Amino acid sequence: MSTFAHELGLQLTLGSQFNKPLNIPSDVKALLKDDITEGDKEQYLLQLLSAWTLYQDAGFQPVTLSLDHPRTISRADPESLIVVAEPVQHIFKRYFAEKSERQRLNFPKILWTYWIQATRQQQGKIPNALLVDFLSALYSDQRADVLHLLSSRALWLGQHNPEWQWTAAAQSITLDATGQLDAATQQLWLSADKSVRVLLLQRLRQLDPMLGLQQLQLVWDSIDAEQRENLVQCLAAQLSEADVAFLQQVFGTDRSRVVKQSSAYLLSRLPQSDFYQQLVSIFNQSVNYQNSEQALEFELPETLLKQLKEQSLDGKGSKILSGNQQKTGEKAQTIAFLCSLFPLDCWSNLIADAHQCFSAIKKCIWADSILAGLRLAIIHQQRQDWATTLFQHQQGLLIHHDATDEQSQLLALLSPEQREKIMLLQCQNFKSGHYHDSTRQVWDQFFAEQIRQVKNLDDSAQGFISELLADECLTFIQTHDKYTHTCAWLKDFLVLCASPQWMNRHLTHFEPDELPLWHTRQQLTQISP
Amino acid sequence: MLMTITAEQAQQAIPDANSQKAAKKLSRCEDWHNKGASSEQWIWGEITGSAIYQSAVFLPELKFECSCPSFKRPCKHALGLLLCYVDHQILFPMVDEQPERVKKWIEKKHKASQKATSSEPAKAVDPEARAKRLAAREKKVDDGIGTLEVWLHDLVRLGLAKARQDSYSLFNQISTRLTDAQATGLLAWIEALHTALFTEHWQQDSLNWLGRLNLVVHLWQRRSQLDPLLQAELRQLIGFTMTSDQLATLPFEKKHYWTLGHKIGALNDGKGRYRRQWLWQPEQQQPALLLDFEIGSFTHFPLALPLGQLQPLALQFYPSSVPCRAKLAEQPSTIAFSNDSIPQGAFAHFEQALQHHASRLSHNPLMTQECWLVENLYLHLIDNRVYAVDQQQALLPLSIQDHWKLMAAVGDQAFLLAAEWNGQQLDVLSVWQNNQMSCFY
Numbered sequence: 001m002s003t004f005a006h007e008l009g010l011q012l013t014l015g016s017q018f019n020k021p022l023n024i025p026s027d028v029k030a031l032l033k034d035d036i037t038e039g040d041k042e043q044y045l046l047q048l049l050s051a052w053t054l055y056q057d058a059g060f061q062p063v064t065l066s067l068d069h070p071r072t073i074s075r076a077d078p079e080s081l082i083v084v085a086e087p088v089q090h091i092f093k094r095y096f097a098e099k100s101e102r103q104r105l106n107f108p109k110i111l112w113t114y115w116i117q118a119t120r121q122q123q124g125k126i127p128n129a130l131l132v133d134f135l136s137a138l139y140s141d142q143r144a145d146v147l148h149l150l151s152s153r154a155l156w157l158g159q160h161n162p163e164w165q166w167t168a169a170a171q172s173i174t175l176d177a178t179g180q181l182d183a184a185t186q187q188l189w190l191s192a193d194k195s196v197r198v199l200l201l202q203r204l205r206q207l208d209p210m211l212g213l214q215q216l217q218l219v220w221d222s223i224d225a226e227q228r229e230n231l232v233q234c235l236a237a238q239l240s241e242a243d244v245a246f247l248q249q250v251f252g253t254d255r256s257r258v259v260k261q262s263s264a265y266l267l268s269r270l271p272q273s274d275f276y277q278q279l280v281s282i283f284n285q286s287v288n289y290q291n292s293e294q295a296l297e298f299e300l301p302e303t304l305l306k307q308l309k310e311q312s313l314d315g316k317g318s319k320i321l322s323g324n325q326q327k328t329g330e331k332a333q334t335i336a337f338l339c340s341l342f343p344l345d346c347w348s349n350l351i352a353d354a355h356q357c358f359s360a361i362k363k364c365i366w367a368d369s370i371l372a373g374l375r376l377a378i379i380h381q382q383r384q385d386w387a388t389t390l391f392q393h394q395q396g397l398l399i400h401h402d403a404t405d406e407q408s409q410l411l412a413l414l415s416p417e418q419r420e421k422i423m424l425l426q427c428q429n430f431k432s433g434h435y436h437d438s439t440r441q442v443w444d445q446f447f448a449e450q451i452r453q454v455k456n457l458d459d460s461a462q463g464f465i466s467e468l469l470a471d472e473c474l475t476f477i478q479t480h481d482k483y484t485h486t487c488a489w490l491k492d493f494l495v496l497c498a499s500p501q502w503m504n505r506h507l508t509h510f511e512p513d514e515l516p517l518w519h520t521r522q523q524l525t526q527i528s529p
Numbered sequence: 530m531l532m533t534i535t536a537e538q539a540q541q542a543i544p545d546a547n548s549q550k551a552a553k554k555l556s557r558c559e560d561w562h563n564k565g566a567s568s569e570q571w572i573w574g575e576i577t578g579s580a581i582y583q584s585a586v587f588l589p590e591l592k593f594e595c596s597c598p599s600f601k602r603p604c605k606h607a608l609g610l611l612l613c614y615v616d617h618q619i620l621f622p623m624v625d626e627q628p629e630r631v632k633k634w635i636e637k638k639h640k641a642s643q644k645a646t647s648s649e650p651a652k653a654v655d656p657e658a659r660a661k662r663l664a665a666r667e668k669k670v671d672d673g674i675g676t677l678e679v680w681l682h683d684l685v686r687l688g689l690a691k692a693r694q695d696s697y698s699l700f701n702q703i704s705t706r707l708t709d710a711q712a713t714g715l716l717a718w719i720e721a722l723h724t725a726l727f728t729e730h731w732q733q734d735s736l737n738w739l740g741r742l743n744l745v746v747h748l749w750q751r752r753s754q755l756d757p758l759l760q761a762e763l764r765q766l767i768g769f770t771m772t773s774d775q776l777a778t779l780p781f782e783k784k785h786y787w788t789l790g791h792k793i794g795a796l797n798d799g800k801g802r803y804r805r806q807w808l809w810q811p812e813q814q815q816p817a818l819l820l821d822f823e824i825g826s827f828t829h830f831p832l833a834l835p836l837g838q839l840q841p842l843a844l845q846f847y848p849s850s851v852p853c854r855a856k857l858a859e860q861p862s863t864i865a866f867s868n869d870s871i872p873q874g875a876f877a878h879f880e881q882a883l884q885h886h887a888s889r890l891s892h893n894p895l896m897t898q899e900c901w902l903v904e905n906l907y908l909h910l911i912d913n914r915v916y917a918v919d920q921q922q923a924l925l926p927l928s929i930q931d932h933w934k935l936m937a938a939v940g941d942q943a944f945l946l947a948a949e950w951n952g953q954q955l956d957v958l959s960v961w962q963n964n965q966m967s968c969f970y
Binding site for chain 2 (some may be wrong): 008009012013014015016017018040042043044046047049050051053054056057058128129131132152153154156159160161309
C-alpha cells in the first residue's frame with residue numbers, strides 16, 4: 001500500500017495535468033475495486049484518495065519500539081507520594097498558575113530561600129506537578145541548596161533535558177568498603193559536565209574532604225581552565241593542611257592566570273604553605289608603618305614587581321578595583337591584589353589596633369587600592385572581627401558602587417545584631433539621601449530578614465523605620481509599582497516583615513491580589529515553624 | 530442540599546482574563562454580606578461597590594443575575610459571588626425567605642422555564658412548509674457541494690504544490706460559496722485542509738483532508754442510498770442542525786460515565802470557543818462527547834462536569850451509525866466527589882484501541898476524532914518528541930503543549946491515558962498515576 005500511497009501522493013502534489021501514469025498494484029486494485037468508479041482523471045484520483053484515507057485511518061499500525069529488553073511495567077512509584085506538605089504545594093500551584101513567565105522570574109530570591117528552608121524542615125520533596133515550573137524558575141546559585149529536595153522523578157527528568165542536567169548531582173553518593181566512591185558515582189563524576197561536577201565536589205568536600213581532593217586530581221588534567229577555576233574554589237570548604245601540596249602545585253604550574261589566582265587565595269589561608277610565608281615576606285618588604293606619624297607606606301621595589309609578574313601575582317585581570325579605579329594603573333592593581341592576598345594577621349602584627357590600621361590606610365596614597373584588597377581578604381579569610389571593624393570605620397555605609405556582591409558577603413560575616421545596627425544606620429542615610437541602585441542587592445538580601453529577626457513591625461512601633469517604611473510602602477502601593485525592580489526590597493519587606501495589623505492600618509485599600517506575595521507570606525507563615 | 534461547584538467548573542464560566550481578575554478581587558468572603566441559598570439551588574449575596582449591589586447565581590445552569598448597572602454579563606460581582614461560593618460553600622446558609630429582588634429573579638427564571646417546557650406549542654409547525662424549506666435548503670447545499678466538487682477537481686488538476694503557492698483567496702472563495710449554500714459545517718474542514726498545506730508533513734496531512742472532503746461530496750451526492758443514520762451524521766456535519774422538538778424526542782438512557790477530560794479551543798472564525806467534554810462508559814468501552822459552543826457574549830458554556838468522577842448521567846445521543854455526540858437529558862444535581870478513583874474499562878493496548886476505532890470507522894467513515902482510554906502506558910522520548918508505548922511495545926506519538934509537564938507527572942512509570950485520537954496522534958487530555966489525575970487542558 002505504501003508504494004501506491006507514495007505514487008498517489010506524488011500525482012496529487014504535482015497535479016493531474018502532468019499526466020504521470022499511476023501504477024496501482026494489483027492487490028490494491030482488488031482491494032479498492034468496489035469503492036472506485038471510473039470517471040475523469042481528477043475524479044478517479046480523488047476517489048482513490050478518499051478510499052486510501054479511510055483505509056489508512058482504519059488500518060493504522062503503530063510503530064513497534066525496539067528495545068533489547070522489554071520493560072516491566074509497575075504501578076508502584078513510592079517516590080511520587082513523597083510530596084511537601086499540602087499548604088506549600090497549594091501556594092506554589094497558585095503562584096505558578098497565576099503568574100506570567102516574566103513575573104515568575106521576579107519572584108524574590110529571599111522567598112525562594114524561605115520556601116526551600118520550610119520544605120527541608122518538613123523533609124519534603126518537590127511535588128511532581130510543580131517540577132517543571134520549579135526547575136525553570138530556580139536561580140542557578142540555589143541549585144546546591146535544593147539538591148536534597150529533588151525526587152527520583154526530578155533526576156529522571158534532568159536526564160532528558162540538557163538545561164536540567166545539573167540535577168544529576170542530587171544522586172546519592174555511596175562509598176565502598178575501602179572508602180572510595182562506588183562505581184556508579186565514580187562514573188557520574190568522570191562523565192559529568194561542569195555544573196554537575198561543581199555541585200558534586202561541594203557535596204564530596206562536605207562528606208570527605210580528602211576524597212573530594214582525590215577526585216579532583218583524577219580529572220584535573222582533562223578539564224578546561226574555567227572548570228579548573230570553579231572546582232578549585234570548591235576546596236574552600238573544609239580547607240586544611242592536606243590540600244597544601246595540591247594547591248601549591250596548581251599555583252606553581254597551572255597555565256591559567258585565573259586558576260593560579262584562585263589557588264593563591266586558598267593558600268593565603270594556610271600558614272603551613274610556602275606561599276603563605278612568601279606573602280608574609282612580601283608584606284614585610286613592601287608595607288611600612290611609622291608609628292610616630294601614624295602613617296602607612298606601600299612601596300613595591302622594581303625587583304619585587306618583576307618577581308610578582310613572573311608568578312602572576314601582579315593582579316592583572318583580577319578586577320578587584322571597580323569602575324574608575326580600574327584606570328588607576330598597573331601598580332594600583334598589583335597593590336589591590338596583594339592586599340587581597342595578605343594574611344590579615346600581617347596587618348595585626350604591624351598595627352595592633354584595627355581602627356588605627358584603617359585610619360593609617362586611609363592616609364596612604366594607595367588607600368583605595370589597599371581598602372579594596374582588604375575587603376576581599378576579609379571575605380576570603382572569613383574574618384568577622386575585621387568585617388566588624390571595617391563597617392564601624394565606614395560608619396555603616398554600604399554605598400559602594402558595582403560591588404554589591406562584595407557588600408553582601410561582608411554583611412554575611414557579621415552577627416545578626418551587628419547586621420541590624422549596620423542596616424539601621426544605612427536606613428538613616430537612606431532617609432536623608434536617596435536610595436542607591438547599587439545597594440539594592442544588599443537590601444534585598446539582608447534588610448527584610450534583619451528586621452524580621454529583630455521584631456515584627458507592629459502597629460505601635462515607633463521610630464524612623466516605621467515612619468520611613470510606612471511612607472515608602474504607601475507610595476509603593478499608591479503608584480501600583482508592584483512589579484518594579486527598584487522596590488525589590490520593599491516587596492520583601494511586605495512579604496516577610498510587616499505584621500497584619502500594620503498592613504491593615506496603613507494599607508486600607510490594599511487588595512490581596514495586588515500584592516500576591518504578601519498573601520503568599522501569610523500562608524507560608526502558617527506552615528513554617 | 531446545595532450543588533458543589535469545583536474551581537474548574539467556575540473557571541469555565543468566566544469569559545475573559547479581565548473578568549477573571551475583577552471577579553477574583555471580589556471573591557473575598559468577608560466582602561459579601563447577607564449571603565444565602567435556597568433549596569432551588571440559588572445563591573445570593575450583597576457587596577459594596579459604588580453602591581450596594583445584590584447578585585445571585587442559579588447553580589445548575591450557572592445563570593448570573595446582578596443589580597449593578599454594568600452592561601457586561603456576567604458581571605464581576607456575580608462571578609465574584611460564585612468564586613466566593615466555590616471556596617466557602619459552607620458559609621451560604623439555607624434560608625426559607627429570599628430577598629425581594631432575588632425572589633423576582635427566581636420568578637423570572639420559573640416563567641422562562643415554564644415557557645420552554647410548556648406543553649402547548651407556541652406555534653403549530655406546518656409540516657408542509659417545513660418540508661418545503663428543507664427541500665429549498667437541500668437544493669442550496671446541492672449547489673454548494675457541486676461547487677466544492679469542481680473546486681476539488683481544479684485543485685487536483687493543478688496539484689497541491691500549486692495550492693501552497695496560491696494566496697488564501699483560493700480557499701476564501703470556496704468558504705464564501707459554502708456559507709452562501711448554508712453548508713457552513715464544512716468550513717472547518719476547508720480551513721483544516723489549508724492549514725495542513727503548511728505543516729511539517731504537509732503532503733500526508735493535506736491528502737488526508739482532501740480525501741475526507743471528497744468523501745463528503747461523494748456521500749452527499751449519493752445520500753439517498755445511505756443508511757439513514759449515516760445520512761443523519763452527514764447532515765449534521767454539513768451544518769443541518771436538529772430542531773429543539775427533534776432533540777426532545779431523542780431517547781435517553783441513564784448509565785455511569787467517567788469524565789475523562791475536556792478540551793477548549795477557539796472557533797475558526799475567531800468569534801467564539803468550543804468545548805469538548807469527553808465521557809467514558811466503562812462497560813462498553815465507549816466514549817461520549819458533550820460539545821458546547823460559546824459565541825461572543827451571547828451564549829456561555831453550561832456548567833462543566835467535574836473531572837475524573839464516575840457519575841450516573843442521562844444522555845441523549847445524536848442520531849449516528851456510531852453514537853458519540855450527546856447532550857445531557859438532565860443536569861446531575863449532586864455528585865459524590867472522590868479524589869482517589871481511577872477510570873475503569875480502559876483499552877489494554879493500542880492494538881485493541883485501533884481495532885475498536887477501525888470498527889467504528891467502518892460504520893461512520895466521517896469520524897475524525899474520538900477519545901481513547903488506554904492503560905499501562907509509559908513515555909518514550911525520541912528527538913525531543915514524546916511517544917506513548919503500550920504493553921506490546923507499540924508506540925504512538927503524543928501531542929501536548931508542554932511535554933515536560935507530562936514527563937514530570939508520570940516519569941518512567943506506567944500511567945493511564947485519556948486522549949483524543951485523530952488518526953495521526955494522541956492529543957493528551959488527562960493522565961492518572963498512583964490515583965492522581967493530571968489534566969493538560
